[in-house]
Amino acid sequence: MERTGADIRFENATVTYPNGHAGLKGITLDIPAGQMVGVVGLSGAGKSTLVRTINGLVPLSAGSIAVGGHTLTGRGGTQLRGRELRELRSNVGMVFQSFNLAKRTTVINNVLMGRLYHSPAWRTLLGAWKNDDVELAMRALERVEIVGKAYEPAASLSGGQQQRVAIARALAQRPQVILADEPVASLDPPTSHVVMRDLARINAELGITVVVNLHFLDLARTYSERLIGMRAGEIVFDGTGAEADEAVFESIYGRSLTAEDVLEARAEL
Numbered sequence: 001m002e003r004t005g006a007d008i009r010f011e012n013a014t015v016t017y018p019n020g021h022a023g024l025k026g027i028t029l030d031i032p033a034g035q036m037v038g039v040v041g042l043s044g045a046g047k048s049t050l051v052r053t054i055n056g057l058v059p060l061s062a063g064s065i066a067v068g069g070h071t072l073t074g075r076g077g078t079q080l081r082g083r084e085l086r087e088l089r090s091n092v093g094m095v096f097q098s099f100n101l102a103k104r105t106t107v108i109n110n111v112l113m114g115r116l117y118h119s120p121a122w123r124t125l126l127g128a129w130k131n132d133d134v135e136l137a138m139r140a141l142e143r144v145e146i147v148g149k150a151y152e153p154a155a156s157l158s159g160g161q162q163q164r165v166a167i168a169r170a171l172a173q174r175p176q177v178i179l180a181d182e183p184v185a186s187l188d189p190p191t192s193h194v195v196m197r198d199l200a201r202i203n204a205e206l207g208i209t210v211v212v213n214l215h216f217l218d219l220a221r222t223y224s225e226r227l228i229g230m231r232a233g234e235i236v237f238d239g240t241g242a243e244a245d246e247a248v249f250e251s252i253y254g255r256s257l258t259a260e261d262v263l264e265a266r267a268e269l
């Protein structure tokens, strides 16, 4: 059985990078279990920082983030480490712009990497996967409609197919949360829609909480039930796609909409 989503609660979450750059300025945000959230904003607004704090990839300087039963805190708090951090990360699947696959090995081996958190090291080193793990990996590939490629080398797949493998790898973790940091930034418009539809379907069918950073406003509006606009480390908009009109756009981007901000318009340039 698949698990359902987890709540994510930011409480005054603050990130100051060692060089003094502000990543997040006291974010308070409540994402209920099973929600699909799109995060938009200019480059440097803090989108990547926001998603990376959720699985502890970027540590908080102050405040806290509760993810399901785990709480990440800033300096001075009790930092999650060791087994507890591993447990949190096993609950949170991550998808990147650059797919991050092991290119020379097969698709199924890449998806099985999602089982690493749940398997003893000797099994993974010997490739001695349990039948249950292989079945779970095949089911994850089925969900993104790419099971026919299971035994092909990852490098032989197109960009869109590789991103679907990365989503299957995240799914094989049986996560409560999936974080996606600009997952379609390297893909063409039709393929971007395929990948976004996969994420939306996974969210709807499995109830996994999905937080996805997107460069293009139209994609974010189409596929997320809730849109968060960030600017300079702060949340400047939190609402539905329908509410995100021209004025909202200007408050997020500090300028009017251009063709560069819209996937469909760019496709026609």
Ligand SMILES: Nc1ncnc2c1ncn2[C@@H]1O[C@H](COP(=O)(O)OP(=O)(O)O)[C@@H](O)[C@H]1O
Pocket: 017, 018, 019, 021, 022, 023, 041, 042, 043, 044, 045, 046, 047, 048, 049, 050
């Ligand atoms: N590793 C880092 N070290 C120092 N500053 C960083 C680092 N990563 C991001 N920043 C800074 O934090 C701010 C937010 O960056 P980021 O979260 O990457 O924004 P986005 O994903 O919206 O482009 C920017 O000012 C950026 O320069």
Ligand SMILES: [Mg+2]
Pocket: 047, 048, 049
């Ligand atoms: Mg980013």
